[in-house]
Amino acid sequence: MPVNYKGLLAVEGERITRGLFDDYASRSFAAQARQTALVDAAGVLSPTIALRALSMAAAGTDFAGHRRFLDQAEAYRYALVQRLNRLEADAVSYADDTAEDPGADRRKRIDAHHWAEIPRFAFQAPSGSDLAKGALPGLAILAGWLVAAMAALGWATRRLGAR
Amino acid sequence: MRVWAYELRLLLRARLTLAAILLLAILSAAAVASGMVEMARQEDAIARIAPAQAEDVAAIAKWVDEKKDPGSAAYYTFHPTWDAPSPLAFAAIGMRDVAPYILRVRALGLEAQIWDGDTFNPELALPGRFDWSFVLLFLVPLFAIALFHDLSSGEREAGRLRTLSAMPGGAARVLRRRAALRYAALVAAAVLPFVFGAVLSGAGGLPILAIVLLAAAYAGFWVAAAALVARLGWSSVANAATLAAAWLVLTLVLPTFAQVAIDRAVPVGQGTEIARAQREAVNRAWDIPREATMRRFYASHPQLADSPPLPPAFHYKWYLAFHQIGDESVAPQVAAYRRGLERRAAAADALGWVLPSVGVQAALTRLAYTDLRAQLAYQDRIRAFHRRLRAFYYVYLFRDRPFGRADFGKAPTF
Numbered sequence A: 001m002p003v004n005y006k007g008l009l010a011v012e013g014e015r016i017t018r019g020l021f022d023d024y025a026s027r028s029f030a031a032q033a034r035q036t037a038l039v040d041a042a043g044v045l046s047p048t049i050a051l052r053a054l055s056m057a058a059a060g061t062d063f064a065g066h067r068r069f070l071d072q073a074e075a076y077r078y079a080l081v082q083r084l085n086r087l088e089a090d091a092v093s094y095a096d097d098t099a100e101d102p103g104a105d106r107r108k109r110i111d112a113h114h115w116a117e118i119p120r121f122a123f124q125a126p127s128g129s130d131l132a133k134g135a136l137p138g139l140a141i142l143a144g145w146l147v148a149a150m151a152a153l154g155w156a157t158r159r160l161g162a163r
Numbered sequence B: 001m002r003v004w005a006y007e008l009r010l011l012l013r014a015r016l017t018l019a020a021i022l023l024l025a026i027l028s029a030a031a032v033a034s035g036m037v038e039m040a041r042q043e044d045a046i047a048r049i050a051p052a053q054a055e056d057v058a059a060i061a062k063w064v065d066e067k068k069d070p071g072s073a074a075y076y077t078f079h080p081t082w083d084a085p086s087p088l089a090f091a092a093i094g095m096r097d098v099a100p101y102i103l104r105v106r107a108l109g110l111e112a113q114i115w116d117g118d119t120f121n122p123e124l125a126l127p128g129r130f131d132w133s134f135v136l137l138f139l140v141p142l143f144a145i146a147l148f149h150d151l152s153s154g155e156r157e158a159g160r161l162r163t164l165s166a167m168p169g170g171a172a173r174v175l176r177r178r179a180a181l182r183y184a185a186l187v188a189a190a191v192l193p194f195v196f197g198a199v200l201s202g203a204g205g206l207p208i209l210a211i212v213l214l215a216a217a218y219a220g221f222w223v224a225a226a227a228l229v230a231r232l233g234w235s236s237v238a239n240a241a242t243l244a245a246a247w248l249v250l251t252l253v254l255p256t257f258a259q260v261a262i263d264r265a266v267p268v269g270q271g272t273e274i275a276r277a278q279r280e281a282v283n284r285a286w287d288i289p290r291e292a293t294m295r296r297f298y299a300s301h302p303q304l305a306d307s308p309p310l311p312p313a314f315h316y317k318w319y320l321a322f323h324q325i326g327d328e329s330v331a332p333q334v335a336a337y338r339r340g341l342e343r344r345a346a347a348a349d350a351l352g353w354v355l356p357s358v359g360v361q362a363a364l365t366r367l368a369y370t371d372l373r374a375q376l377a378y379q380d381r382i383r384a385f386h387r388r389l390r391a392f393y394y395v396y397l398f399r400d401r402p403f404g405r406a407d408f409g410k411a412p413t414f
Helices: A005-044 A047-059 A063-091 A094-098 A113-117 A128-162 B002-013 B015-047 B049-067 B070-076 B132-148 B153-157 B161-165 B170-201 B205-230 B236-265 B271-287 B290-300 B316-329 B331-352 B356-368 B372-398
Strands: B079-082 B102-105
Touching: A005 A047, A005 A063, A005 A094, A005 A128, A047 A063, A047 A128, B002 B015, B002 B170, B015 B049, B015 B132, B015 B170, B049 B070, B049 B079, B070 B316, B070 B372, B079 B372, B102 B372, B132 B170, B132 B205, B132 B236, B132 B356, B153 B161, B153 B236, B161 B170, B170 B205, B205 B236, B205 B356, B236 B331, B236 B356, B271 B316, B271 B331, B290 B316, B316 B331, B316 B372, B331 B356, B331 B372
Parallel strands: none
Antiparallel strands: B079 B102
16 A cells, blocks of 8 residues: 555544534533623623623633634644654654554654745634724713613702702 | 610711612612622532533544543543532632633643633723722722711801700710711611622621621721811811822822832743743653653652663654653743742731721732732642543553543543
8 A cells, every 4th residue: 555554544533423422512612602691691681791892802812812822722732743653654654653562663753844845833813803892882872871870960960050 | 775776766867878878778789799609600610520521531532542541532522620619709709700610631741721710801801890898998088088078077067066965964875876876877788788698698607797796897897087187177078088099098008109119129030931832842842862861750750760772663652751851941930930929918918907908908809818818829739630641540550551432431531
């Protein structure tokens, strides 16, 4: 065979386990997103919550920001592992990979320059418009609070005149 | 006795006072209920371990039994550990909401496993738990201020103080009686739901009594603060503002500053740094001669040194040996990290003698067994269990004893 079957097995195995982990992670994320949505909805009851949601979303430190990082880190990890698995398939022979003699460990190894070729992880920061979009719900709730406060103020000052 | 009955009737007739005490009782009951629900959830999760573990082990035993390799059994079998909540944990959840209370470990390097935790929603963990300790520490003082800030100034503003002073025994006697009654109502509203929950959870009488006394003393501190401010003879509004400012400084501002100061004075690394250092020590084993690893391992495990030499092919005893060495190589960092955490806790405890809210919080989590010490004690139990696990598998590995299906049942249990 022109390729190392063990490497192909590793590629496919990683693909399957990643699918499994992805499934569990997305279920956990969905549950957390529902919890966060509930908290955000409570901003209608308390402007403190709305303000916190707004500022965290605008700064990119909210749940969406947390998930943004986790998603990118997982994508990087998957690309890295699959690259190593493909290297095993292409750069290591099946005979060496399955050998168990004392020198086999040396022959299974590949040159260290492969490491240098692997790109470094670079976090893609969200764009300003993305952050602004995330802050909109909090901003709307806060604007509602402002309108309510203004109305209350107007009502109070009208009574002030009558006194 | 008659005057007390009249005073009680007065208290029940003051709608605002009654509403405040009822509200406190409701908040206290809600906090107790939510804490108990959370602890029931944790107990339920712990109860689910055993069947899941049996299923997991059966699946591994099935294929390991074919070759009977103890290395595969040691590598693939997870062993559960757990930290069941104490009966009083519902009252002060402490660190139990973010620190793991279930951890599955393998006989491999422990430092790569012990710093793992459960996933939790960081945004939900941010404001902290609404538990009974929160009600006691932050809300009870506010209710105490509401009930006591106008005890004498309110009478003066209503123009009754002079009449009261003209009574036999003077105004002080009436006000003292009134204060005692309000204090009793305040403490009862805060503490009765807790006592109910604690008895329901099966807590011992002594810790319950200790917490009740602690709560009464803490409420008493705020009542005394109100009495002290009242002596200045200011208006009710000025009293309330002064007391609210004291509450803000004593329960929020100073503890936060102190926390920052302690964290800066006692720097500690992160568990993940130890895990990473251990990982590098472990991975180095692949680049050095296997015999060097084994020599180092036998130096600390002389009772296994007569094990047969390594075969040319892969052998799990070498693999587990370098995991052990990896753990041993970071032992100084682990000890330093732990000392740092303990020094921080000691500093926070010392602060508790000056700041009542910090002191009461520390005492509560200590009595509820949810403080850092409890967390570290759980880690110690994991470490002890892990040592037993290693010893168990090493006997099979280093004596080349076959590991069959029946041997899975002989593994130590937590």
